Amino acid sequence: MAAARLSPTANLLRKSRLFSLPPALSPPQEPATSKTVFESDTATLPYPIRASIVTPASSLARGDWGLKRPLPAKSTTDKSSRPVVRVKALDTFEHVTDFESAADHTVTLEKFQELNMPMSLPSKVNYATAVIPRHQSPFETLVDNTERSQSLKEPGAKQFRHSGPWLAGQTETEFKAYLERVRRRRPELLQQLRERLVAKRTAERRKQAQDNGEDLEGLDKPVEVTDEEFQNYIKSLRADPSALGPVVFELLDLPSPPAVPNDRIASKHFSPPGTKLSAAEYAHTGPPRTHPSAGLSYTRSHAILYNHPQFGPQAYQRPVQARILRPKGRFKGRMSKAIAGVGGIAVEDLNAMTFADQAGTPGLAYFDASIPGGAKYWVTPVRASVDSEGRIGLASYRASASAKAPYGIEEYRKPSVTNISAVARSDQKTVPRLDRLSPRQPRFNDSANFQTRQPQKGTEDIARNLMRTLSSS
Numbered sequence: 087m088a089a090a091r092l093s094p095t096a097n098l099l100r101k102s103r104l105f106s107l108p109p110a111l112s113p114p115q116e117p118a119t120s121k122t123v124f125e126s127d128t129a130t131l132p133y134p135i136r137a138s139i140v141t142p143a144s145s146l147a148r149g150d151w152g153l154k155r156p157l158p159a160k161s162t163t164d165k166s167s168r169p170v171v172r173v174k175a176l177d178t179f180e181h182v183t184d185f186e187s188a189a190d191h192t193v194t195l196e197k198f199q200e201l202n203m204p205m206s207l208p209s210k211v212n213y214a215t216a217v218i219p220r221h222q223s224p225f226e227t228l229v230d231n232t233e234r235s236q237s238l239k240e241p242g243a244k245q246f247r248h249s250g251p252w253l254a255g256q257t258e259t260e261f262k263a264y265l266e267r268v269r270r271r272r273p274e275l276l277q278q279l280r281e282r283l284v285a286k287r288t289a290e291r292r293k294q295a296q297d298n299g300e301d302l303e304g305l306d307k308p309v310e311v312t313d314e315e316f317q318n319y320i321k322s323l324r325a326d327p328s329a330l331g332p333v334v335f336e337l338l339d340l341p342s343p344p345a346v347p348n349d350r351i352a353s354k355h356f357s358p359p360g361t362k363l364s365a366a367e368y369a370h371t372g373p374p375r376t377h378p379s380a381g382l383s384y385t386r387s388h389a390i391l392y393n394h395p396q397f398g399p400q401a402y403q404r405p406v407q408a409r410i411l412r413p414k415g416r417f418k419g420r421m422s423k424a425i426a427g428v429g430g431i432a433v434e435d436l437n438a439m440t441f442a443d444q445a446g447t448p449g450l451a452y453f454d455a456s457i458p459g460g461a462k463y464w465v466t467p468v469r470a471s472v473d474s475e476g477r478i479g480l481a482s483y484r485a486s487a488s489a490k491a492p493y494g495i496e497e498y499r500k501p502s503v504t505n506i507s508a509v510a511r512s513d514q515k516t517v518p519r520l521d522r523l524s525p526r527q528p529r530f531n532d533s534a535n536f537q538t539r540q541p542q543k544g545t546e547d548i549a550r551n552l553m554r555t556l557s558s559s
Contacts, residue, residue, distance in 0.1 A: 104152055104176075111135040114475060130190045133380070133476035136172040138188040153183055161185075195382065197429035198478070201467050202403060204385040207365040207378055208471040211481045218468055218481075222365075223386045224378035229364035233339055244364040250340040252372040268338065278337055283319050284308045332359040341373050371474040380472040397492045402466050404493055405485035408433075410449050410461040424450060428465060431480050448500050457498065464495055 092100065099105045114132055116123065141151045146163060149156035154176050162169040165187070172188040207229065209219035224230060224246070231237050231245040238245060251264060268275070287309040295305055323330040335342065335358050342361035361369045364378065392400040411432060412425040423434050448454055449461020464485040471479045490496070 107137050107139075130194075132478075133376075134172075134188070134191040136174070136188075138170045138172055138192050140170055155183055157183065157185060161187075194430035198382055198431065198470075201406065201429055201470070202385070202390060203383060203467050203470040203480075204387055205379040205383050206469055206471045208367040208473050208479060209365065209469075210367065211469065221388060221469065224364065225384070225386050231364075245362055246364045246368070246374055246378055248339045248341045248362075248373060250338045252341050252343070254343040255372045275337055279320070279333070280311065280316055282333070282337075283316060284311055287311065328357045331357045335359055342369055344370050368474060374472065374474045375476050376472070378472060380476065380478075382472070382478070383470075394492045400489075400492060402486070402489035405464040405466050405489050405495060407462050408465045408482070410463070413450050413453055413461070415452070428467065428480055428482060431478050433480050433482070448498060454500075457500070463497060464490060 111133075113135055116125070139151060145151070146169070149159055149162070151157050151171065153173065157171065162171065166189060168189075170188045170192045171185045174184040174186065176183055178184050204221070205224060206219075207222045207224055209222075211219060222229070227237050228240065228242060229244045229246065231243055232247040233245065233249040235243075235245065237243050251260070253261065253264075256264065285308075288306070291309060292302065292305045295302055323333060334340070340358075341363055342358045363369055363373060368374065390403075392403045394400050406428060408426045408428045410424060410426050412422075414424045415422050425432055425434050427433070447461075447463055449457050454461060465482040466485045466489055467480060467482040469481040473479055485495070
């Protein structure tokens with residue numbers, strides 16, 4: 087059979103890279119609040135919503151980005167040596183291409199990949215103890231599943247995505263719209279519920295025959311269930327919310343909500359089944375919007391050997407420098423958390439456990455403008471994950487002395503009057519003169535020689551008299 091011929095326009099669109107760009111994602115929604123929200127329209131979003139576009143150097147010189155019209159060099163090549171753009175609109179009402187720089191997320195990705203960190207499933211890191219949560223890769227077969235994965239049939243399999251929505255994160259309008267869709271699926275759901283009852287009755291009959299020592303041959307055939315028995319089964323589920331909850335969550339393939347509060351345990355409630363999500367944190371914050379790795383790294387473990395060219399294999403990778411973005415301070419009577427940046431990622435309350443020695447970290451307790459380049463210190467990243475909202479969570483500890491020694495890294499220390507000078511640490515044998523003044527005069531002058539002996543003048547007095555003489559002449 088001959089292949090269908092394509093028109094020139096269809097062939098052009100089929101080979102066009104611009105036509106193959108994915109659609110823009112919805113921006114992150116801020117939670118509804120009655121408080122005043124201070125935000126910036128130009129602030130970097132937690133995750134990119136549009137694809138980044140690059141162009142070869144030969145085309146960049148002409149301003150050709152493969153778009154409808156060339157982009158001006160004033161906004162691309164003159165601002166950056168490696169320009170990367172994202173397009174908001176190919177053609178606006180003013181016949182211009184609306185674009186902006188995409189270097190914020192592109193450079194952040196490059197910085198994160200330089201950390202050589204494998205992605206882990208999200209887990210709460212408690213800095214009050216020295217115990218780090220166990221690393222679990224999101225690429226493992228038992229957890230890297232969706233509702234269509236074949237690996238769900240294996241015992242103990244988890245998944246990071248369900249076909250149903252997360253009810254705890256829906257508004258009232260979204261929940262009502264979902265109920266309308268469920269009502270239209272009522273015949274299908276009743277048929278699935280009947281099949282569930284048949285499988286349950288068949289398993290019970292087989293177990294009873296096994297307990298009685300009867301022959302199990304021929305017991306695999308499904309048990310016939312009448313309409314009256316099926317209706318009685320539905321009524322029994324409605325009368326027992328604790329039994330109806332797991333059935334509803336399984337039929338609609340809903341992710342489990344957070345645990346029932348303590349004040350509701352004694353009352354009747356629709357108890358959900360145990361969570362099937364790949365991480366326990368997803369039960370409180372909801373399923374992830376993307377893959378748990380978000381495509382940042384495909385390394386599956388920390389089994390990486392850091393080989394120093396002079397000192398050989400190292401237990402830790404090269405420490406990275408963290409910048410203190412906001413020091414600790416008191417806000418509304420409570421101590422606020424410090425915020426630091428590691429590889430372009432803002433981390434809240436970084437190294438809370440090791441910040442006990444606040445006197446040894448300049449710029450942590452308060453803002454210090456005298457530190458050249460801003461307050462920084464060296465850290466060793468230990469864990470990286472992506473939460474359900476698409477934000478990168480990075481955990482790191484203060485770099486130890488053994489991790490900094492092979493690279494000759496030292497923490498910044500503010501100079502003070504009590505510090506030993508660099509001259510005292512040097513190997514020179516001569517001690518420099520501390521001042522250029524004349525020898526110190528005796529504390530008490532001799533009364534006999536007071537009239538005859540005149541005090542010697544210092545170097546500053548001689549220079550001052552000389553300048554006065556030259557100016558007068």
